Amino acid sequence: MIRRPIIAGVAAFLVFRALLLLIPPYQTDLLRYPASTTVFDRHGRELRTSLGPGESLCRPVKLADTGHWTSKAIIALEDKRFYDHHGVDKIAICRAILQNLKAGRVVEGASTLSTLVVKLTAPRSRTFWTKIVEARQAGELEDAVGKDEILAQYLNRAPFGGNIRGIEAASRYYFNKPASELSLSESAMLVAIPQRPETFRPDLHLQAAVIRRNRVLMRMK
Numbered sequence: 001m002i003r004r005p006i007i008a009g010v011a012a013f014l015v016f017r018a019l020l021l022l023i024p025p026y027q028t029d030l031l032r033y034p035a036s037t038t039v040f041d042r043h044g045r046e047l048r049t050s051l052g053p054g055e056s057l058c059r060p061v062k063l064a065d066t067g068h069w070t071s072k073a074i075i076a077l078e079d080k081r082f083y084d085h086h087g088v089d090k091i092a093i094c095r096a097i098l099q100n101l102k103a104g105r106v107v108e109g110a111s112t113l114s115t116l117v118v119k120l121t122a123p124r125s126r127t128f129w130t131k132i133v134e135a136r137q138a139g140e141l142e143d144a145v146g147k148d149e150i151l152a153q154y155l156n157r158a159p160f161g162g163n164i165r166g167i168e169a170a171s172r173y174y175f176n177k178p179a180s181e182l183s184l185s186e187s188a189m190l191v192a193i194p195q196r197p198e199t200f201r202p203d204l205h206l207q208a209a210v211i212r213r214n215r216v217l218m219r220m221k
Contacts, residue, residue: 026137028121030145030153033060034165051163057173058165063152066167067182071151074191076219079113083147087114087138113154114138120157158194161201167191174202188220189213 034056038049092110115138124130160170171179192212202209
């Protein structure tokens with residue numbers, strides 16, 4: 001009687017390990033962005049910007065140029081244990097399972113910034129297997145680059161409504177300033193947009209954007 005559960009558990013573990021072998025390695029050129037091309041005059045004034053691949057408006061910048069508050073805001077909103085996990089937040093997964101079982105539907109996820117970068121750089125159809133693949137590849141991403149690079153990758157690739165990609169393009173579009181000059185309030189408003197890009201963009205839904213900004217500020221507090 002005791003042996004059956006043990007055998008079943010061992011079999012399930014072996015099947016799971018076998019499935020992990022089917023997951024392809026994470027192979028993405030992180031240096032390739034859907035970047036726009038900007039032309040400046042000899043005085044550094046911007047003359048013209050052409051759209052990048054997929055008609056995207058994307059202006060990648062270094063993490064140091066994303067603003068003092070931006071990284072703090074995105075970690076508070078999306079992944080508060082970002083510096084404590086290795087791609088997968090086990091605590092968040094357990095909490096999400098309990099919340100979803102209690103609600104009888106999916107009301108909470110357990111994505112980390114690392115899994116979000118994998119999702120952005122290697123998009124797939126949304127299935128349970130995809131989540132397993134992204135979790136495994138997020139660990140590989142953590143092994144390959146540092147936490148700061150993962151933050152930079154997310155902030156430079158996240159969707160900010162329409163064809164806007166990345167915090168720099170979003171800052172210039174919504175606030176007419178580089179991301180390095182964003183205030184606390186502006187950073188909190190922008191980092192909320194990628195969760196629901198067409199719902200939280202301030203040019204179309206200012207009230208919803210302000211409500212979401214306030215939630216981000218409370219999480220930061």
